[in-house]
Amino acid sequence: MDTTKPMTLGYDIRLELYRLQLDLRYCEKRAYDLFLQNLIKGTSHLSLGQEAIAAAFGVAMRPDDLTFCTYRGHAHTLARGASMEGVLGELMGRECGLLGGKGGSMHLTDVSKGAMGSYAIIGAHLPVAAGAAWSAQYRGSGQVTVCFFGDGTTNIGAFHEALNFAVIWKLPVIFVCENNLYMEYTPISSVTAVEHPAADRAGAYGLEKIVVDGNDADAVYRTAVQYLERARSGGGPALIECMTYRHSGHSRADPGQYRPPGELDRWLERDPLKIYRERLLGLGIVEATLNDLEAESMRKVDAATETAKASPAPAVSEIDKNVWADGSTAWRN
């Protein structure tokens, strides 16, 4: 691939990128509504405003590629093709949930789609992702592993160990830092020694510095294709920092009042869906096509919501299942 010129993207790819961003946005918004109705318990971390990244990778990845993500993982899981009712059902603690209600919002997983789990301890999934990439390399499967995490994650030890490990074994893994400027309530800049918490550290692992506009699905898609291809052909890992912003608070409990006035508004101007819709119109795609996509996405979310709402609570007997591979939880004979 000639990486000197920007890759030309066809209409089909572009429509797919829009469609997927819509799905992620509408489903996440629905999750928010369901909180307000108290149908979702526990906590929940939304990706509103950050959808371009998950969507671009979702479109760029091969179906058998592997995704690892965090508690803020609804979008990344959906982007691999997990069902909306599976996701919403899990958030609502229903039987139809991806994890039968056992995992909850922070642990969405759909192994059948290559969504290898959402991990809620900061940093832990980076070495796990490296391990999945090692396995792909060992088995010669050609799979690439993509591992998403936040800016705050770059200051924990596991980040460092995983990056070095992936490089020395030349593993087919892409580490994607979604820099949304904040950890929970604390700005990343106030606790990090460098400006770009991921990219400015790439050199420490012999990797190149890559910073991408994370609100521009095309930019993320081009970068994704380039490094997925490189990793797939044995060129080893990459560390990509995507600049973005979350529209809502860190989690359900957070109104986000620590953000300086005007900051959110400026970022809403750069809303990835807004940007992308305008771009498609500029490219001559007729508005009706977009309206159709939007309506179709909303129908899917509505249908999934109904399915999930209709699904019963998991049976209490499920508690005693699936610690072990034999399906049991027995620790004694």
Next chain:
Amino acid sequence: MDTTKPMTLGYDIRLELYRLQLDLRYCEKRAYDLFLQNLIKGTSHLSLGQEAIAAAFGVAMRPDDLTFCTYRGHAHTLARGASMEGVLGELMGRECGLLGGKGGSMHLTDVSKGAMGSYAIIGAHLPVAAGAAWSAQYRGSGQVTVCFFGDGTTNIGAFHEALNFAVIWKLPVIFVCENNLYMEYTPISSVTAVEHPAADRAGAYGLEKIVVDGNDADAVYRTAVQYLERARSGGGPALIECMTYRHSGHSRADPGQYRPPGELDRWLERDPLKIYRERLLGLGIVEATLNDLEAESMRKVDAATETAKASPAPAVSEIDKNVWADGSTAWRN
């Protein structure tokens, strides 16, 4: 301080550097002899060949500065002024040992001399050193903390966390990586993504890259003075990589056979004591002066050995002392 010109070192400093290197060398050699006589049990990690670093910092530090080091910490502890009988006694498990026989070779500590402990879990003492520096900053004591560790330590998570932490809080702490090319039996280059495991990562924490000849006590001393002064005056931390080599195996159990033929010989040519003796002679210091220093150092080691040998084993009743500040070990009433 003008850091553009090399600092001129006076004879007194130079003789002190030689004297201290001799103490470290002779005492460590004695430890080796005592192993062979089976008077030292357990394991032991010698600094033979690496003495210039501990000695240079020992001379450069203020008496109330703080040292943190590893299981390979005999030299660093002695260099702060801990007694030889305390060190040898501890290695031999005697009552006169610095820790009364409770810690052993890997945990030498002499708080009265600012030797704040030897830590045997890779990486753990880096954040602890940062904490001591925080305390000095908070109390306005003007103390600087120096934290020694090996090349292999740069790949563990705690390294990363401590470096970032020290920089963002601008702590008066100097991290000194003694790169002796090997972890236990594995060359650092085979498992690290960059050539200089510490210095090539300094940029990831907004620090400058510093690589020093660790077998040249003057070079280390000059660097130490420069960054100790900077840290003391509020300029924040530094990460210094000292290139060196251990003459013996990793620990007592290791004959060091993984090293390529000729490597040890080349490094023996660059033995810090040999280099330094030649330099002093070249500077016009008469050989008799050096011979006297050598004899004096050997006398000290001999005397310490006798004291330690004469010291009894610690009383069994000591087992039940000093878990808690009240001197007891009680976990119940």
Next chain:
Amino acid sequence: MAELTYREAVAAGIAQEMRRDENVVFLGEDIGAAGGVFKATVGLFEEFGPRRIRDTPISEQAILGAAMGAAMTGLKPIAEIMFSDFLAVCWDIVANEIAKARYMTDGQITLPLVIRTANGAGSRFGAQHSQSVENWAMAIPGIKVVAPAFPADVKGLIAAAVRDPDPVLVFEQKSLYPFKGEVPDGELVDQLGKAKVLRHGKDCTIVALALMVHRALAAAEILEREHGISCTVVDVRSLVPLDTVTILAEVAKTGRLVTIEENPRLCGWGAEIASIVADEIFWDLDGPIIRITTPHIPLPSADQLEDNTIPSVERVVREIREKID
């Protein structure tokens, strides 16, 4: 007497000690400007400022390492680990460094520090944010461990922990943060290592901790009222030091021991107490020792699953009815 919530009692305890001693400092993630993710440290940043209240990066090893280094050089740090589950990412600093430094150095190093952390289930957070891990700490020689059940104990035990010259882990049960209770006005300093007898009975002695104390009390009430079974309830409060004097005396009186533990079964504190009782007052026992614990599984997240996993009042009533006569 003021009525405070458990979370307000946390801030009150810390504030009391910070006012008293300039060397008490507090660090952790989002504890300062934001007042903590559980809002348990609201107001401290405003009162004590950024020099003494320090927001940190997500670097738990650095947080506890820094606390350790500061404690050995004159400060009295309080460190927050946001959820107790995260102790796993800095367990080396707790178990291998902080807990062992004093003994290994034969007393040269003393570590007056406190680690506070939010422990336990009930919030639908799933298996990685809901564990009761006080037993991890109890199993490590060299750290003291407390787990208060009431706001007054929270304030008093945090104060005692700060004043104690040794490292103390304070497990705050996150399900109790909204719980309100009377807290005496003025300076309040409790004592580590003291259990409390909250109710006296004749038929069995229930020993419980944190949230389970409340369930034990509720169950005891029902057992008495509806089934004529009269229970002593002991709130352990402090796992290390352990108040075996009180526990053994209360078990000996009724002849029966029931532990109620939120932790998964294996190697819980209840096992330890059971083994002490079965050794030292075996001849006072009138029947089997019962442990009521969360089953030995990770915690599920959906409402009905979580509620049916940790010991409920109903389960305690049922098991005691079945097993104590």
Next chain:
Amino acid sequence: MAELTYREAVAAGIAQEMRRDENVVFLGEDIGAAGGVFKATVGLFEEFGPRRIRDTPISEQAILGAAMGAAMTGLKPIAEIMFSDFLAVCWDIVANEIAKARYMTDGQITLPLVIRTANGAGSRFGAQHSQSVENWAMAIPGIKVVAPAFPADVKGLIAAAVRDPDPVLVFEQKSLYPFKGEVPDGELVDQLGKAKVLRHGKDCTIVALALMVHRALAAAEILEREHGISCTVVDVRSLVPLDTVTILAEVAKTGRLVTIEENPRLCGWGAEIASIVADEIFWDLDGPIIRITTPHIPLPSADQLEDNTIPSVERVVREIREKID
């Protein structure tokens, strides 16, 4: 039957499984070219080469994380953590990730992996390299835990662990590495979750693990010969799953239980077994349950101090003589 050392049995067990299954891979620090710091993996690198036997950086989280990621995608990794004390630096990966993945995903993720580690005291290594931490693992739902005492068990249990579809922690007692014993020729695959009765007696049942099994046997010999006290000795072998059937049956027969534990006292596996016995066969007991453990302190390093800290044959004899009649 060949006579192998405990350390040779480690390599034999791993080699047997690597020959059988191409998906078994092995990673850790200095395990390959160097044959391991305890020389327990000598010859594997030569036989299986650098693709399957991988030396790693000092990055324990990466080692276990990599094992986990590989296990969920088709490999059967064996990971070495050099000293069991170092589990603390990667405890999150063990306790929060590996142990919970299967349950949290309701069975979507299965983790056929093995973690081997050198456990225990006796080498004068001091408090950070001598711990017996098998109880840390036992307390975590979702991992299986074995601790063999004999070379044949080492080989057979490592093989069983590799074939098991769930994560298994194998604690190798480092003081036993030079110990020699008969190991059957040919393929050897043991079974997880089975205790072994090594000696039958009438007066009490000693339950022990790893090195303590050898001390229990030696003590039982002396007690029988010199004091006329006849002891059953049960080697627990597997903490999870726990063979309560065998243990309860053997304790019921003698009416007395003595556990011998190398771990510091609080929350040891012996406490768990004591609590099970005191619940389920209380009426079969003829006297107090005795636990003989290392005191609840970090381990000292000097010869006399260390030797007088972990339970010795003499101490076992003395305590049983005093307490069992």
